[in-house]
Amino acid sequence: MPGAAAEPSFTPPVPTRTTLSNGLTVLVVERPDLPMVAFGLLMRAGATGDPADKPGMTNLAVTMLAEGTASRTSQQISDEMERMGSDLHTQAGRETTVVSAEALESQWRGALEVVADVVRNPSFPAEDLERIRRQRLTDLSRIADDPAAIAPRAARALLYGQTSSYGHPASGTEASVQSLKRTELAEHYASHFGPTGATFVVAGQVTAAEVVALTERHFGDWQPQPLPQTGTLTGTDTSPDASTGTSGTIFIADKPGAAQSVIRSGQTLVRRHHPDFMPLVLFNQVFGGEFSARLNMNLRQDKGYSYGYMSSIDWITGASALFAGGSVQTAVTKEAVIETLKEYSDIRSGRPVEDDEFDNAVAGLLRGFPARFETHGQIIGQLARIASFDLPDDYLHDYPDLVRGVTLADARRVAQDHFKETPDVLLVVGDRETIEPGLRELGLPVVIVDSDGQVLA
Amino acid sequence: MISVPFEKHVLPNGLELILHQDRSLPVVAINVWYHVGSKNEKPGRTGFAHLFEHVMFEGSKHHNRSYFEPLQKIGANLNGSTNPDRTNYWENVPSNYLELALWLESDRMGYLLDALDQQRFDVQRDVVKNERRQSYENRPYGMAHLLLQPEVFPLPHPYNWPTIGSQEDLDSAKLEDIKDFFRTFYSPSNASIAIAGDIDLDQALQLVEKYFGDLTPAAPIAKMQPIASGLAGVKVLSTEDDVQLERRYVVWPSPPAFDEWEPALDVLSTVLADGKGSRLYRHLVHDTEMARDVAAFAYSQELSGEFFIQATTSKGEETARVSDAIAHEIATIKKTPPTNEEMERARNQIETHFVRTLERTGGFGGRADQLNYFNVLAGDPALVTTYPDRYKTVTAEQVSEAASQFLGERRVELTVSPKEKSGE
Numbered sequence: 001m002p003g004a005a006a007e008p009s010f011t012p013p014v015p016t017r018t019t020l021s022n023g024l025t026v027l028v029v030e031r032p033d034l035p036m037v038a039f040g041l042l043m044r045a046g047a048t049g050d051p052a053d054k055p056g057m058t059n060l061a062v063t064m065l066a067e068g069t070a071s072r073t074s075q076q077i078s079d080e081m082e083r084m085g086s087d088l089h090t091q092a093g094r095e096t097t098v099v100s101a102e103a104l105e106s107q108w109r110g111a112l113e114v115v116a117d118v119v120r121n122p123s124f125p126a127e128d129l130e131r132i133r134r135q136r137l138t139d140l141s142r143i144a145d146d147p148a149a150i151a152p153r154a155a156r157a158l159l160y161g162q163t164s165s166y167g168h169p170a171s172g173t174e175a176s177v178q179s180l181k182r183t184e185l186a187e188h189y190a191s192h193f194g195p196t197g198a199t200f201v202v203a204g205q206v207t208a209a210e211v212v213a214l215t216e217r218h219f220g221d222w223q224p225q226p227l228p229q230t231g232t233l234t235g236t237d238t239s240p241d242a243s244t245g246t247s248g249t250i251f252i253a254d255k256p257g258a259a260q261s262v263i264r265s266g267q268t269l270v271r272r273h274h275p276d277f278m279p280l281v282l283f284n285q286v287f288g289g290e291f292s293a294r295l296n297m298n299l300r301q302d303k304g305y306s307y308g309y310m311s312s313i314d315w316i317t318g319a320s321a322l323f324a325g326g327s328v329q330t331a332v333t334k335e336a337v338i339e340t341l342k343e344y345s346d347i348r349s350g351r352p353v354e355d356d357e358f359d360n361a362v363a364g365l366l367r368g369f370p371a372r373f374e375t376h377g378q379i380i381g382q383l384a385r386i387a388s389f390d391l392p393d394d395y396l397h398d399y400p401d402l403v404r405g406v407t408l409a410d411a412r413r414v415a416q417d418h419f420k421e422t423p424d425v426l427l428v429v430g431d432r433e434t435i436e437p438g439l440r441e442l443g444l445p446v447v448i449v450d451s452d453g454q455v456l457a
Numbered sequence: 458m459i460s461v462p463f464e465k466h467v468l469p470n471g472l473e474l475i476l477h478q479d480r481s482l483p484v485v486a487i488n489v490w491y492h493v494g495s496k497n498e499k500p501g502r503t504g505f506a507h508l509f510e511h512v513m514f515e516g517s518k519h520h521n522r523s524y525f526e527p528l529q530k531i532g533a534n535l536n537g538s539t540n541p542d543r544t545n546y547w548e549n550v551p552s553n554y555l556e557l558a559l560w561l562e563s564d565r566m567g568y569l570l571d572a573l574d575q576q577r578f579d580v581q582r583d584v585v586k587n588e589r590r591q592s593y594e595n596r597p598y599g600m601a602h603l604l605l606q607p608e609v610f611p612l613p614h615p616y617n618w619p620t621i622g623s624q625e626d627l628d629s630a631k632l633e634d635i636k637d638f639f640r641t642f643y644s645p646s647n648a649s650i651a652i653a654g655d656i657d658l659d660q661a662l663q664l665v666e667k668y669f670g671d672l673t674p675a676a677p678i679a680k681m682q683p684i685a686s687g688l689a690g691v692k693v694l695s696t697e698d699d700v701q702l703e704r705r706y707v708v709w710p711s712p713p714a715f716d717e718w719e720p721a722l723d724v725l726s727t728v729l730a731d732g733k734g735s736r737l738y739r740h741l742v743h744d745t746e747m748a749r750d751v752a753a754f755a756y757s758q759e760l761s762g763e764f765f766i767q768a769t770t771s772k773g774e775e776t777a778r779v780s781d782a783i784a785h786e787i788a789t790i791k792k793t794p795p796t797n798e799e800m801e802r803a804r805n806q807i808e809t810h811f812v813r814t815l816e817r818t819g820g821f822g823g824r825a826d827q828l829n830y831f832n833v834l835a836g837d838p839a840l841v842t843t844y845p846d847r848y849k850t851v852t853a854e855q856v857s858e859a860a861s862q863f864l865g866e867r868r869v870e871l872t873v874s875p876k877e878k879s880g881e
Contacts, residue, residue, distance in 0.1 A: 368532025
């Protein structure tokens with residue numbers, strides 16, 4: 001097998017940082033190669049800011065941004081953006097919200113003007129709200145159609161708790177979406193969203209100087225919001241180990257006649273800022289983070305139970321979460337759960353991360369690093385991550401050293417310190433009648449839940 | 458717009474090679490097309506080309522184990538896919554590992570069968586059966602495409618069966634069949650390699666000659682010619698699924714890729730349903746709310762094309778009303794060409810789409826994959842740069858004419874209804 005030629009040099013971009021007088025940060029990476037510009041405004045407010053009795057408030061408010069401003073109707077917004085060949089994206093996450101677009105260089109200034117207008121002057125038109133509300137109610141009812149949509153939502157609710165800031169349904173419940181009023185949405189948006197803590201990220205065929213001038217023009221007089229948010233844990237989940245799951249319980253959500261069972265296990269982990277972030281990233285690469293990781297090699301490549309069986313870590317400033325699973329043939333549901341639990345136990349005690357697995361994971365991250373900077377969209381994604389977690393501007397530059405600084409001993413240690421041998425939650429969405437008897441043979445408590453993860457009596 | 462300069466070479470054994478240099482990142486994309494897909498299968502033996510694609514990752518004579526491990530540890534991304542026309546394989550690797558990637562590709566092109574055994578074959582057959590379950594059987598409305606395909610392309614059209622195959626055919630696939638398939642279709646004379654990214658052009662050519670030059674070509678394969686669907690009249694189908702909302706599909710056979718009508722049909726689908734400003738979205742989803750979503754695609758393939766529209770009926774609404782509204786919009790666009798504003802919008806959306814596609818050197822739809830697409834299906838990689846120009850000259854009248862020509866009385870209609878729930 002041929003080896004490597006001389007290592008090519010690669011310098012990741014270091015963004016140009018500017019802070020406007022109202023607190024808005026601007027991060028720019030100039031990429032003159034392609035006549036496109038990707039840009040987005042990251043704001044530090046998300047579903048964690050939903051009032052306890054109003055899940056879905058943030059998400060609905062943010063969805064309404066594209067539905068009307070003081071000077072544009074919903075149709076005018078989409079017409080203008082589409083005429084420029086662009087597309088407005090509003091995305092409310094758990095801790096942050098991003099409003100973004102991508103456009104040809106010749107069109108991006110116009111697209112930015114529309115984006116600035118929807119962010120700063122949303123009018124929450126009553127008629128459009130009712131239309132969006134009806135759509136949202138429909139979408140909520142349709143989650144039950146799709147096992148692959150049920151699983152992540154219900155597993156999250158079981159892990160963090162149905163009513164916690166990190167576990168409640170970010171898109172709301174039927175009752176909350178029915179009840180949210182226009183004035184509440186407008187007030188929630190005005191008090192939580194603003195330039196404080198926000199970052200405008202841009203990559204493409206631009207100059208930093210022009211971007212700063214445009215940002216100043218469109219956002220310079222945007223007043224700081226009364227309630228600047230950062231991702232903070234509230235209620236019961238203030239400890240890094242916030243799980244409310246019942247370790248060792250199997251939850252079943254019934255999907256009669258399903259051809260496969262969707263298995264999703266989860267456990268809480270440390271916050272993004274924890275010093276063990278990078279060791280955990282490497283640990284996960286070995287456990288289930290890529291095709292050749294243990295989970296997929298076992299459940300797909302050895303057993304043929306699944307088309308793909310993976311794990312990933314959802315990093316947040318609060319308690320992060322590691323989820324693992326995939327869709328398995330109904331007939332082998334029990335066997336797949338057994339193999340999943342075996343992999344959990346193996347990597348913690350039976351067969352800790354091995355030398356070559358660790359070396360491959362490190363090499364993979366290092367050698368794959370340059371490919372993460374190919375598209376403008378990828379670059380603003382990197383910048384948004386820097387902004388969400390208050391990482392230093394030279395974070396990308398230092399990343400390879402951070403990876404190299406982790407040792408095999410670290411990867412093994414974090415398996416002991418943070419990773420639980422039994423997941424906090426193990427949810428199976430599938431044909432209950434067929435799979436329940438087998439799952440009960442495992443000797444673990446079995447609890448039946450609905451498609452939201454609510455325990456059924 | 459965007460220029461993609463390239464060199465094309467043909468090795469004595471028939472292997473085609475396209476090289477495109479872009480040194481902005483130390484990454485190189487390798488993309489291999491074999492001109493074989495599910496269209497080359499026989500009824501009763503469906504799903505073969507795709508099952509074979511899986512086997513290609515499992516090891517070959519000189520690297521007799523998974524292809525993922527050596528590539529993932531160098532940080533590569535890799536994948537493959539199969540459609541009716543072709544099978545592709547790609548890996549994006551750090552540029553100092555180009556030689557490794559070429560060595561691996563050449564080993565599975567030349568020496569796959571030496572490593573293939575029953576056990577590997579059986580596991581991948583189970584994986585593929587699970588892929589079918591995950592992507593079709595266990596997905597809302599997932600069976601619709603499997604029902605539509607045979608009706609849109611009645612036998613003996615080679616698009617009659619879906620690429621994923623049937624569970625029965627997959628069960629009856631034999632190791633020996635797979636071996637014959639490899640001998641017939643997997644050879645340098647039926648392959649095209651595109652290499653894009655941080656390369657020295659001469660050195661890349663030398664490496665390809667070194668690793669692929671001595672592979673033996675197979676017997677020539679007659680190129681299949683475009684063939685129109687034999688569908689006659691309107692075929693009406695219905696089925697049930699475990700879903701809340703009814704969905705309507707309407708599919709018309711249309712011309713193949715590179716037909717003179719292709720650009721007008723793409724503009725038509727954009728005007729009808731791409732974005733909130735499109736006619737169908739505005740009427741069905743925004744204004745009347747009779748539908749929750751609507752989509753339209755012109756899918757042009759090597760032998761034949763299909764134009765399809767789908768809409769999901771809102772709760773409490775009648776699908777008949779939705780389908781009348783779709784028919785009304787089609788009748789309207791046949792008579793009333795798109796406005797200047799609609800044409801400008803469609804052209805800009807399509808231009809943005811082309812530029813964004815070319816943003817990536819590798820992966821599905823990246824530059825290497827596009828170079829192979831135009832090379833294998835149209836014989837000219839230069840089209841990657843020039844083909845988008847054809848969209849600039851499409852007129853509003855041609856869009857109406859395309860609707861008149863193709864969205865007519867030769868179509869398949871499918872309604873997917875919520876399953877009757879039995880009493881609990």
